[in-house]
Amino acid sequence: MFSSATVRKIFQMDARYKSRQTLLNAEEKGKIPKAERISRGSTKVRQWSLEQMPKIGEMFGFLKPPSKQQIICCYTTKGGVLKTTLALTLGRLLAINGIKTIIVGLDVQCSITDILAPPKKVESLNNFVGPHVGLYHYLYDRAPLKEIILDTNIPTLSIIPETPELTILDKKLRLEPRREYILEDKLISKLGKYDVVIFDNSPSWNQLIEGALTSSNVVLSPVGCDIGTYQALKTNLNSLYEFHDAMKINWEHFYLIPTLLEKTKLSQQIYAAYLNSHEEIVLSTPIRRAIKGQEAAVLSQSIIELDPSSPLSQDYFDLIKNIWGKITNTIEEPSHNSINEEKVVGA
Numbered sequence: 001m002f003s004s005a006t007v008r009k010i011f012q013m014d015a016r017y018k019s020r021q022t023l024l025n026a027e028e029k030g031k032i033p034k035a036e037r038i039s040r041g042s043t044k045v046r047q048w049s050l051e052q053m054p055k056i057g058e059m060f061g062f063l064k065p066p067s068k069q070q071i072i073c074c075y076t077t078k079g080g081v082l083k084t085t086l087a088l089t090l091g092r093l094l095a096i097n098g099i100k101t102i103i104v105g106l107d108v109q110c111s112i113t114d115i116l117a118p119p120k121k122v123e124s125l126n127n128f129v130g131p132h133v134g135l136y137h138y139l140y141d142r143a144p145l146k147e148i149i150l151d152t153n154i155p156t157l158s159i160i161p162e163t164p165e166l167t168i169l170d171k172k173l174r175l176e177p178r179r180e181y182i183l184e185d186k187l188i189s190k191l192g193k194y195d196v197v198i199f200d201n202s203p204s205w206n207q208l209i210e211g212a213l214t215s216s217n218v219v220l221s222p223v224g225c226d227i228g229t230y231q232a233l234k235t236n237l238n239s240l241y242e243f244h245d246a247m248k249i250n251w252e253h254f255y256l257i258p259t260l261l262e263k264t265k266l267s268q269q270i271y272a273a274y275l276n277s278h279e280e281i282v283l284s285t286p287i288r289r290a291i292k293g294q295e296a297a298v299l300s301q302s303i304i305e306l307d308p309s310s311p312l313s314q315d316y317f318d319l320i321k322n323i324w325g326k327i328t329n330t331i332e333e334p335s336h337n338s339i340n341e342e343k344v345v346g347a
Helices: 004-010 024-030 049-058 083-096 111-116 133-140 166-173 179-186 209-217 227-247 265-277 292-298 311-327
Strands: 037-038 043-048 070-074 101-104 157-158 196-201 216-224 251-257
Touching: 004 024, 004 043, 004 049, 024 049, 024 227, 043 049, 049 083, 070 083, 070 209, 083 101, 083 111, 083 157, 083 196, 083 216, 083 292, 083 311, 101 111, 101 209, 111 157, 133 166, 133 179, 166 209, 179 209, 196 209, 216 227, 227 265, 251 265, 251 311
Parallel strands: 070 196, 070 216, 101 157, 101 196, 216 251
Antiparallel strands: 037 043
């Protein structure tokens, strides 16, 4: 449940509306869902449920629906740099703002599925209803698409869950003609009711990643502000660029997102090096290293829902507003765009 103060923070209302009464006036006029009144001592306070938030977001959200469907690929060649956390937070914040979003899990570790659609605890075989069905079942077992799409606790957010069969699917795709286009041809073409599709990929290169990269118009690649990521960046970027050129893909937006930024001298130097060496594609809205993000994931939330006043939440607010402003062309930013414009230099 969210108080009026928390709702205002999540939608950044105090910075965008002069009166703090704006939210309450909208409720009284029936423009947003009616809050539950909960007794607190001698007074009653308003509390909105998570299910009501997208309707509030349609009126007061700071992220507006795109003019065309956006296919976003979250991919990095190094694990542990907040790739899944980025996909989760972006997907949930878009959905809370009333933007119909679906996340497609492509990581065999099932990271985002464990957060958004965790398996129910099995006490005995009598109440075991079986595992999720996913992309393998849709593409090769003729499972209806509606059977592999799961609802989440946000009405405007769905997920196609990861399943163990992704490993088999990857092997089967190697033998398919036009394998790089299968996700575009057989999946994306059927997801037209969603404003945004987000692929959360494995950090290990495979056929599923190639399909996600080929079908996407936006690629977001987190890069940790640590020495291991820094050393591997040039090689990893070259691999991406080679695939991009070979497939003649037109990514409208391609961004490196600095993550795990610390106050140490080395971490700050690496962040500065990213900005200097790849200024056309590195976003200057980094994400700090903070344990609170892991706490949110354990609770199947984004940090913005758990604690919208935290410094980590502000990082994600700044980053997502930056990304969405570029994608929807609603903010003025320096020229960035096509991956073709960026030349790889030594990291």
